[in-house]
Amino acid sequence: MDEIRKLLDSLTLRQKVSIVAAAVAVGLALHGISNWNRERDFQPLYTSMAPEDAGQVVERLRESNVPYRLTDAGATVLVPSAQVAEMRLRMAASGLPRSGRLGFELFDQTNFGATDFTEKVNYHRALEGELERSVTALAEVERARIHITFPKESVFLESRRPAKSSVMLQMRPGADLSPQNVQAVCYLVSSAVEGLEPGAVSVLDMRGNLLSRPKSTSEVDGGQPSAAHLEYRKSIEDGLLAKIDATLTPLLGPDGFRAGISVECDFTSGERSEEIFDPTLSVMATSQRTEDTSGTASAAGGIPGTSSNLPRPAPRLAGSPPGRARRTENIAYQTSRTVQTTRIPQGEIKRLSVSLLVDHEVAWEGEGAGARRTVSPPSEEKLQSIRDIVSGAIGFQADRGDQLIVENLLFESTRNWQSMDEAVPAAPAGGIELPSWVTTRVDDPKLLILIATGVGLALLVFVVGAFVFLRRRRKKRKVESVSTDKALPAGAAAMPPAIEEGPGVESKMQERLAEQAALKARLEEEALKSLKLGAVKTKKTEVLTKHLADEAEKEPAAMAQLVRTWLNEEGD
Numbered sequence: 071m072d073e074i075r076k077l078l079d080s081l082t083l084r085q086k087v088s089i090v091a092a093a094v095a096v097g098l099a100l101h102g103i104s105n106w107n108r109e110r111d112f113q114p115l116y117t118s119m120a121p122e123d124a125g126q127v128v129e130r131l132r133e134s135n136v137p138y139r140l141t142d143a144g145a146t147v148l149v150p151s152a153q154v155a156e157m158r159l160r161m162a163a164s165g166l167p168r169s170g171r172l173g174f175e176l177f178d179q180t181n182f183g184a185t186d187f188t189e190k191v192n193y194h195r196a197l198e199g200e201l202e203r204s205v206t207a208l209a210e211v212e213r214a215r216i217h218i219t220f221p222k223e224s225v226f227l228e229s230r231r232p233a234k235s236s237v238m239l240q241m242r243p244g245a246d247l248s249p250q251n252v253q254a255v256c257y258l259v260s261s262a263v264e265g266l267e268p269g270a271v272s273v274l275d276m277r278g279n280l281l282s283r284p285k286s287t288s289e290v291d292g293g294q295p296s297a298a299h300l301e302y303r304k305s306i307e308d309g310l311l312a313k314i315d316a317t318l319t320p321l322l323g324p325d326g327f328r329a330g331i332s333v334e335c336d337f338t339s340g341e342r343s344e345e346i347f348d349p350t351l352s353v354m355a356t357s358q359r360t361e362d363t364s365g366t367a368s369a370a371g372g373i374p375g376t377s378s379n380l381p382r383p384a385p386r387l388a389g390s391p392p393g394r395a396r397r398t399e400n401i402a403y404q405t406s407r408t409v410q411t412t413r414i415p416q417g418e419i420k421r422l423s424v425s426l427l428v429d430h431e432v433a434w435e436g437e438g439a440g441a442r443r444t445v446s447p448p449s450e451e452k453l454q455s456i457r458d459i460v461s462g463a464i465g466f467q468a469d470r471g472d473q474l475i476v477e478n479l480l481f482e483s484t485r486n487w488q489s490m491d492e493a494v495p496a497a498p499a500g501g502i503e504l505p506s507w508v509t510t511r512v513d514d515p516k517l518l519i520l521i522a523t524g525v526g527l528a529l530l531v532f533v534v535g536a537f538v539f540l541r542r543r544r545k546k547r548k549v550e551s552v553s554t555d556k557a558l559p560a561g562a563a564a565m566p567p568a569i570e571e572g573p574g575v576e577s578k579m580q581e582r583l584a585e586q587a588a589l590k591a592r593l594e595e596e597a598l599k600s601l602k603l604g605a606v607k608t609k610k611t612e613v614l615t616k617h618l619a620d621e622a623e624k625e626p627a628a629m630a631q632l633v634r635t636w637l638n639e640e641g642d
Contacts, residue, residue: 109139111150111151111152112137112138112139112148112149112150112151113148113149113150113151113154114146114147114148114154115127115138115147115148115149115154115157115158115161116146116147116161116167117142117145117146118142118145118146118212118213119145119146119147119167120167120213121144123166123167124140124144124145124147124167126166126167127147127161127166127167128140128147130160130161130164130166131147131149131157134157134160136149136150136153136157137149137150173196173199173200173203174196174199174200176192176195176196177192177196194218194220197218197262197263198216198217198218200262201214201216201218201258201259201262202214202215202216204258205237205239205255205258205259208247208251208255209242209245210241210242210245210246210247210251211239211240211241211242211245211247212240212241212242213239213240214237214238214239214240215237215238216235216236216237216238216259217235217236218233218234218235218259218263218266219231219233219234219235220233220263220265221233221264221265221266232265232266232267232270233263233264233265233266233267233270234266234270234271234272235259235260235263235266235270235271235272236271236272236274237255237256237259237271237272237273237274238274238275238276239255239273239274239275239276239281240275240276241275241276247281252273252281252282253268253282255271255273255282256268256269256271256273256282259271299335299337299417302335302417303333303335306333306335306419307331307332307333310331310333310422310424310463310464311329311330311331313463313464314329314331314424314426314460314463314464315329317459317460317463318456318459318460321456321459322428322429322456325429325481325483326428326429327426327427327428327429328426328427329424329425329426329427329460330424330425330426331422331423331424331425331464332422332423332424333419333421333422333423334419334420334421334422334423335417335418335419335420336414336416336417336418336419336420337416337417338414338416339413339414339415339416340413340414341411341412341413341414342411342412342413342414343409343410343411343412344408344409344410344411344412345407345408345409345410346407346408346409346410347405347406347407348405348406348407348408349405351405351406352403352404352405352406353403353404353406354401354402354403355402355403355404356400356401356402357399357400357401357402358399358400358401359397359398359399359400360396360397360398360399360400361395361396361397361398362395362396362397362398363395363396419470420470420471421470421471421472421473422464422465422466422467422470422472422473422474423472423473424460424464424466424472424473424474424475425475425477426456426457426460426474426475426476426477427477427478427479427481428448428453428456428476428477428478428479429478429479429480429481429484430445430446430447430448430478430480430481430484431445431446431447431448432444432445432484433445433446445480445484447478447480448478453476453478456476457474457476460474460476461474
């Protein structure tokens, strides 16, 4: 104990504080390592759970005396890794987690005292819970909330209300639903509810953004085009513009033309029936034939009267007909006809209006350094070829009322090229043009901004480099001065004594120079001896040396006088 006490007494206050701080730090580190080793054994039991499910899972873990941890604001439950599989089986046997609201398991237990209203409310809750589970099964959806309003039936038409539904979706981080997925959710919900149309389902995310596009009154009543119609029209225009760009870019270059297109679409739909009669063609529609024959095989003949009835009748006249026959034929003809039923599609193109601007052509005259850049309009043959190419690319139809305008105008960029100075570099020999960044005008705003940015960056780099260089140089000088002050004894770094005026100034100056030379030699000798001996400075000596050096910097005259006094005492 005495040795420990002596050791503690020999330590300074700073050393004691350092030892205590190191001990505390080691203790805290050991405690942290122990907690980390204990906490790292916890593995996720369930993640991204609803608050209702998380509460029931935690309650079951407490009943089973299983340690657990909650993270992600209670959405993730952690348990020891050795009990993850067992606890999942136990939770599954208990029907947990239920993924939010309850489904049709509400009817697992029969309640004989439930009223009709209670049964309807439970069915409403169960249907919403089942739909939430179905929507949450999507890979992009983390949570879902669904509300359904059942249709209201009434004997009066004005009192009837259609079914409606609202769906709120919470997406997974980095996931997003496409318009096709949103439409699929609408059809999924509408198919599960009787009397619910897909257009009556509103889908939005947790940030309040509307994902579904319900039918507007203008779309239903045939008024102004809706947003879906405008989007469809824009998609057609973008597709036609892409065709024009892909066709003319190899011919004119990306900056040699500008195109614009307007599409008129017919969004009405229906059916059209036509019945056409052809008078030139006729066919037999009906045919009717009638034959009527009367008479016997041995008809009575002779003169009528008493003579014919006597025993010896008069002879029969020759050439009398034996009987009577009648024949009738009726044929009806009808002209041919064609009945045609056409279904009018929605979104059919009614008219195209295309405008195309073609820039002037650029050419080089001459070769070598004397080459000059010339600008000329394209020929009529070339414009006609461009018109024919664009007509075939967009499906131009004159009988539909389509309009195609191809004009040649001088672009502003080409005009600037035409009016540039002679200092602009000419095209190299061989007809190869220089890059645009080489031949850009000096007064081009983009080039000026680029030059200003480069100059600013260069100036900033120069200023930073100069600052770093001066700082290092100053630090180096300071280190050298500090090392010199430490090598000299206290008070030796003071300024030389001031030279007094009066007779014998030169002799006094020589004496002082000699004294300074002797002092310098003695100091060098002492410095060499200190280096050879390796004298050890105590803490008190270092503090005193630093204090004297600071005083010498503050009051050089007083320190010079002190050094002069020391020299005089040594001389005496």
